[in-house]
Amino acid sequence: MPSIDLSKTSLRDLNLALHRLAKDTNETLWTISNPGGEHSIAAGVDAPVTINIDGNVGYYCGGMNKEAKIIIDGSAGQGVGENMMSGLIHVKGDASQSAGATGRGGLLIVDGNASARCGISMKGIDIVVKGDIGHLSAFMGQNGRLVVFGEAGEALGDSIYESRIYVRGPVASLGADCVEKDMSDEHRAELIELLKTSGEAHKVDVAEFRRYGSARKLYNFNIDNAGAY
């Protein structure tokens, strides 16, 4: 069980070691201590291993992650799990802006709040935020689901494509072409599944959530909609 102390090992050596892991490695549990807010910790991992980070991390922790399960026992800086492909990133504290940006798969869980642009340009990732999210979240969201237990800031889902957004608390405002949509059984089932995978099944009532998504009015240019841009 490799244990890396980032006050003694360089980030470059840590990431290189993680990148060299074979898919069938037996070194499946890693512990990283003293992360000290360093940027790009465990970025670009491509192996089914668990990485426990004991403390706060800087920007882009777990960036482009594939398959790894990264647990951050602290807060995360900008762009945690950016463009992640698969696997799990779990932030026990708060996440700064652009959490899960452009993510293409996998699950990002934030126990605290996420800041502005959470899930910006998301392309298939699932994001569950147990607190609030900031403005312009899910901007241009193409695919994937964003679940928020608390409140959402202004311009939620601006210019959204096919991402689905579920918010329990109030939404300050919706962005261009984002509308509230009906919750059908399909959506309730989807939400229950997401809550289950994020360890919140039976703790939260899906009936309290409202769903938001694209009105699809801006998909093809129409001069009569110019005022909406």
Added chain:
Amino acid sequence: MTKHESNWLPTTPRKSATFDDYTLSEIRRAAATGIYDIRGGGAKRRVPNFDDLLLLGASMSRYALEGYREKCGTDVTLGSRFAKKPLKLATPITIAGMSFGSLSANAKEALGRGASLAGTSTTTGDGGMTPEERGQSKHLVYQYLPSRYGMNPDDLRKADAIEIVIGQGAKPGGGGMLLGQKISDRVAEMRQLPKGIDQRSACRHPDWTGADDLEVKINELREITDWEKPIYIKVGASRPYFDTMLAVKSGADVVVLDGMQGGTAATQEVFIEHVGIPLLSAIRPAVQALQDLGMHRKVQLIVSGGIRNGADVAKALALGADAVAIGTAALVALGDNDPRWEAEYQRLGTTSGAYDDWHEGKDPAGITTQTPDLMKRLDPVAAGRRLANYLKVMTLEAQTLARACGKNHLHNLEPEDLVALTLEAAAMAKVPLAGTTWIPGAGGV
């Protein structure tokens, strides 16, 4: 009493220089359709360019090199600042980023084939990396754009260099645009978008703002690729001195500077013609920034936007660039706007040489289209060969001019080898007006 002649001729009808025929037709078009004009290509109006500069050649005080015999090096290394594996190219003429989506898969493959034959690099675009392009490109630069369409760590690691796109010359401050006609199943799948929508790419990166963040972003990309790949930063020419300074500060290995003549697949005409500055005016400030930082030749400068021939290459390098990139010219070499399709251009309401409705996906030459019947018209092997020939000619032309100036490597060309034909060009390129020692405005940045 005024004498009145009976046989006078009426004054010749006079059209307004301000309201010329093009302007009048555009007003009518806008009034009829209610939407701005979208087109491909770069600025079409005349702006000061390399034709406004001349090389001085050898004379009493300069020795020429024998035109066909004596060595004149053309190789260039890109990314030697931090990358473990810098790109080593045989010619300083590279292929600029153009997306799969805006171009057909055959066209992308042809660009890869042509570039590889000529020993240079080609570049992906706002639509991810296709296997055809990777397979045929010896040196492939992978663009990292605000949209991040198709972005993934595997392709990142397959790339030979990474180009972070901040902007492009045709539209500094604007995002990409790909209209529904070209969002085929494959394009939609690669970009993870619904088929047939009018797609507008983001103009800002989603997970960083400003040069301080960019520095962290670059480090992340270096970490993911284990510090192997050169990292370029591409900017549209607008504030070249400060943009170059910030790019270097952010940790770029290479700065790519694209002038307003640089093309785009689709953007508003008003944007293409009215935002950004000509390449001629952008090179010296960028080189000055590198020199002020002590980084000239350590961080390489690639310039693009209207490069057409070996003379343009030689002049750009003389102004201090390390390499150039071509886009529009490369497409023409493949077969874009070829008069052999004139009858079809006429049916589209245009003529060969003027066709720029690349966004409509009806390209008779089969290059800027996703329509299978049209795509088939472009043979990637033959088109790649044409591009390789053209790259070879440009390189030979640049060598010819460099030898005439007594240089045994293209990089030995210098501003001292140049004069300007116009005051504008003299001021912008900071070289003297021909026959004088006058550099208008010398002293400013």
